[in-house]
Amino acid sequence: MNILSSLRDRVARLAAWDELDVEVSALPSHAVRLSDVSVLDALADVTALANDAARLQAVLAGVAAQRSRREDGAGGLAAGQGFATPASLIQSITGGTKADASRQVRVGVALLEGIERVPDSTDGDDPAAAPALPSTPWHEPLRVALLDGRLTSVQSDAIRVGLGEPVVAGRSAARSAVNEAWTLAAEGLIIEATGMPVEELGKRARIIRDLLDPTGAEERFARRYENRAYRAWIDADGQRHARITYDDEMGLWVDAILDAALRPRRGGPRFVTAGERESAAHLRDDPRTNEQLAYDLLMDLVRAGSLATASDVFGTRQPGVRLVMVNDIAGPRDAFGRLIDTGHAENGGDALPGSVIDRAICVTGTVTITTDRHGNPLDLGRTHRTYTARQTLALAARDGGCMWTGCTRPASYCEAHHIDPYSEGGRTDIDRGILLCRHHHMTLHNHGWKISRDGRADFLLHPPGGATPVTLTSKAAWKWAWDPPPPPECTTWRTVTSA
Known part of the structure; x- marks a missing residue:
């Protein structure tokens, strides 16, 4: 569809709501009269309208950038308007941030890549003068x-x-x-x-x-490691400040430390011991903000150093970074003996190079989880009411976090849900369990949602009221190993190694 026709059609759709077809000053008082369904529909139309406008804006930003090249000097479009860069010109027009303007220029330049600049507006009026794109780039x-x-x-x-x-x-x-x-x-x-x-x-x-590009991953990891830094200063009011630039591994460790201490405040799992529940209740009732709690925890670590035991600082849930690898940890290796591959942090899926995987294996060892060619872990079924720690580890390797559509909660914040109610004879088996964060676990149980699965096919999320179910897909960054799965004739089982 013509871009301007699309914009006009979307505006016409919005005009169908009398509550929105008002003076701007009256918009808030009228918009609150919309029904819930109308609010959602109008939001969808406004978003589509904004996306159409953003596409047009990006193309025009790209044209502006194309006419502001370095070789154009003072005769370039941006320089002629008194701006040093195309991004500065765009920012002055949009009133947005420098980052937004730079992104618009990047996207616009990419859209125009391979299209030669039209010398002037007169030539641009001739559709026949529009140049063709060159050979297809990867993007x-x-x-x-x-x-x-x-x-x-x-x-x-x-x-x-x-x-x-x-x-x-x-x-x-x-x-x-x-x-x-x-x-x-x-x-x-x-x-x-x-x-x-x-x-x-x-x-x-x-x-x-x-x-x-695992070789490049090793190089990028080394570059970020070289950038690690700690900087402290005192401002004019005497307030002390610090800024830390982490390397990948230590950044994950600090995340794990804070997650272990603050999980009850951030919606962590509920199924814990009586002592842990009491500790979690104290933490939830603590008047300090999460930022203040994080600061106090880090200062406690600095003071305690090696003199304190981990349980003194963290309680029963001690921090750690679990790494997941889908491959053979024996090789291949580079000239320095480093593993040419990447592993992933179980929480979030951050990629880490083979040298880090090797060191983690040397220090902590591994736990092996065997899966079928679709990524389903070997059945570790139990008759217990709750999933065991080993089963939860297998679920984390398969699901990668909360499986609810659109949720990004990591595996350590999730609970194992029985898709077949245990009270109705459901078994605590891997293939009948799924990871959900606390919020979505409660949503499912309290608001009529349901999750089903036919054998080992995809999990389906059924909204209340019989609406069309949604297919749930793994959030694991390593799911490439079985998505798409190998052909049916392939019977090789894969191995997930967790360090």
Whole structure:
């Protein structure tokens, strides 16, 4: 559809609500009269309208950037308006942040990639003068998805920046294969983008980049490690400040420390011992903010040092970073003997290079979970009411976190839910359990939702009232190992190693 026609149609849809077809000053008092259904429908239409406008804005930002190239000097569009960069020009027009303007320019430049600049507006009036695109780049699916409305400009930029540019040396055949891999990754992320927060989408793109390029992952890890830093200063009022730049591994450790201490305040699992429940109640009732609690905890760690036992500081739930790897930990290896592969933090899926995996295995050892070719762990069924620690570990390896659509809660914040009620004879088996965060576990039990599964097919989330069920997919960053699964004739079982 013509972009301007689409914008007009969406405005016409919004005008159908009398509550919205009012003077701007009267909009708040009239909008509150909308029904719940109308609020949701209007929000969907406004969002679609904004996305159409953002696509148009990105293209125009790209044109502005194309006419503001360095070689244009003072004759460039941005320089002619008194701005040093195209992003500065865009920011002055939109009134947004520098980051937003820079993103609009990046997306716009990507949309115009391969299209030669039209010398002046007169030539631009001739449709026949529009140039053709060159050979297809790896990120062409992003351009197409953005233009046809399957991606927003923010989502497209998150995927493009997260995947980065493939670095290929050697024969053209190798370059073609690598570009194809990046193209397939982009296509997969376009599908996953629906309902996924853009921060998570960018993170998933970075994880896939490290999976595709494990050698580069080692280099990127080393670069971030070199950037580690601690800086402290005192402001004019005498307040002391500090700024820490973490390396990947220690950043995960600090996250684990804070998660272990603050989990009850952040919606962690409820099924704990009486002592843990009492401790959690004290923490929930503590008048300090989460930020103050985190600070006090870190200062306690600094004071206690090696003199305190872990339980003195953390209680029964001690911190740790569990790493998951889907591969053979024996190789291949580089000239330095480092594993050429990537593993993942169980919470969040952050990719870590083979050298970190090797060190973790050396220090802590491994737990092996065997799965079928669809990623289902080998059945560890029990007759107990609750899932065992080993079963929960297997669920974490399969699900990667809360399986509710759109939820990004990590595995350590989740509870194992019986899709077949235990009170009705349901067994505590791996294939009949699923990870849900506390909020969504309570939503399911209290508001008429249900999860079903036919054998070992996909889990289905059934909304109350008989609405169309939603297919739930694993949140694990390592699910590439079985999604899509191998062909039916392949009977090889895979092994997930957790360090």
